[in-house]
Amino acid sequence: MKLRVxxxxxxxxxxxxxxxxxxxxxxxxxxxxxxxxxxxxxxxxELASGRAFRVAVNQEIVTLDAVFPEHAEIAxxxxxxxx
Amino acid sequence: xKILVQREAFDLGxxxxxxxxxxxxxxxxxxxxxxxxxxxEGSGVQAMTLxxxxxxxxxxxxxxxxxxxxRWPLLDTTVIxxxxxxxxxxxxxxxxxxxxxxxxxxxxxxFIMDYLKTRAPFWKKEETLQGERWVEARASDDAAxxxxxxx
Numbered sequence: 001m002k003l004r005v006x007x008x009x010x011x012x013x014x015x016x017x018x019x020x021x022x023x024x025x026x027x028x029x030x031x032x033x034x035x036x037x038x039x040x041x042x043x044x045x046e047l048a049s050g051r052a053f054r055v056a057v058n059q060e061i062v063t064l065d066a067v068f069p070e071h072a073e074i075a076x077x078x079x080x081x082x083x
Numbered sequence: 084x085k086i087l088v089q090r091e092a093f094d095l096g097x098x099x100x101x102x103x104x105x106x107x108x109x110x111x112x113x114x115x116x117x118x119x120x121x122x123x124e125g126s127g128v129q130a131m132t133l134x135x136x137x138x139x140x141x142x143x144x145x146x147x148x149x150x151x152x153x154r155w156p157l158l159d160t161t162v163i164x165x166x167x168x169x170x171x172x173x174x175x176x177x178x179x180x181x182x183x184x185x186x187x188x189x190x191x192x193x194f195i196m197d198y199l200k201t202r203a204p205f206w207k208k209e210e211t212l213q214g215e216r217w218v219e220a221r222a223s224d225d226a227a228x229x230x231x232x233x234x
Contacts, residue, residue: 009134009206010217052220059139061202075136075204079220082133082164082205083117083176083196 001025001070003032008077011053014042029055030064032074052079084152085161086144088135093163093177102159102181109158113188115178115196121171123218129210131218133166133175136204140164143203147195151180154194155187162195164205194231201228 003024012018024032033055037044047053054061056075057068068074085102087093095114103109121128148160161179169175178195182188207218 006136008136008204009208056136056139056204059136059142075139077136077204078206078217080201080204081207081218081220082135082203083200083224 001068003068004071004073005032006073006075008075010078011046011076014046024068027067028064029057029062029066029068029074032068033064033076036076047076053077054079084145084148084159085163086141086148087161087163088137088140088144088166089163090165090167092165092174095177095179098161098163098177098179102161102179106158108183109181110183111185111188112179112181113185113192114180115176115192116174117176117196119169119171119173119175123209126211126213128171129212130168130170131207131209132168133164134206134208135164135166139204144199147198147202150198151191151195155182155191157182157187157191160191160195162199164199164203166205197224197227197231200224 001024002021004021006019007015007017026032033047037047054077057066057072095116099112119131144162148162151157158181163177165175178192180188180192201224209216209218
């Protein structure tokens with residue numbers, strides 16, 4: 001399926017992309033992270049296990065076992081620092 | 084409930100007045116204002132820029148207020164969070180909670196701030212003499228939010 005993926009803050013800067021549309025053959029958030037890690041470089045570095053990042057599906061933070069619905073808006077970002 | 088994400092400054096007095104205007108059932112109003120500090124992690128901060136996730140931010144803030152309403156009998160709540168570039172001393176965030184008695188207003192305003200710190204998608208980037216840096220999330224903020232987890 002096609003996914004729209006957004007990146008924010010430090011991750012947007014490190015990846016050099018704010019938004020992309022990509023083909024996804026997996027099912028879960030963990031599958032997407034694996035697909036992005038496979039790009040190597042900063043992707044593998046920033047999304048390595050043990051690094052702190054959050055995944056949101058349709059604007060709600062989820063855990064890595066979350067299954068993506070069709071046409072989902074996915075976002076990947078660092079832990080939040082507002083307030 | 085009033086939720087705003089905006090570049091402009093806010094006026095605490097005007098927000099409290101708007102909340103209580105025309106009603107006499109409110110017995111307590113508690114407010115919190117967060118300001119931009121000139122020092123963080125041991126070095127001077129000259130300015131900061133707040134980024135957010137449009138759409139999710141408003142939903143996350145409304146969800147925080149919904150959760151506060153489920154926990155305490157609140158009469159009204161206002162949350163305003165600024166975005167864009169701010170200077171030391173500038174107000175960043177405002178929480179105002181009205182209730183019949185002070186206990187709920189105090190507790191709910193602290194709860195909303197603790198959850199906002201860990202759940203609302205805002206990120207701060209600081210300008211220092213050594214250059215720009217993204218603020219890292221603090222473990223103490225997670226601990227503050229965890230205090231409110233119900234058994």
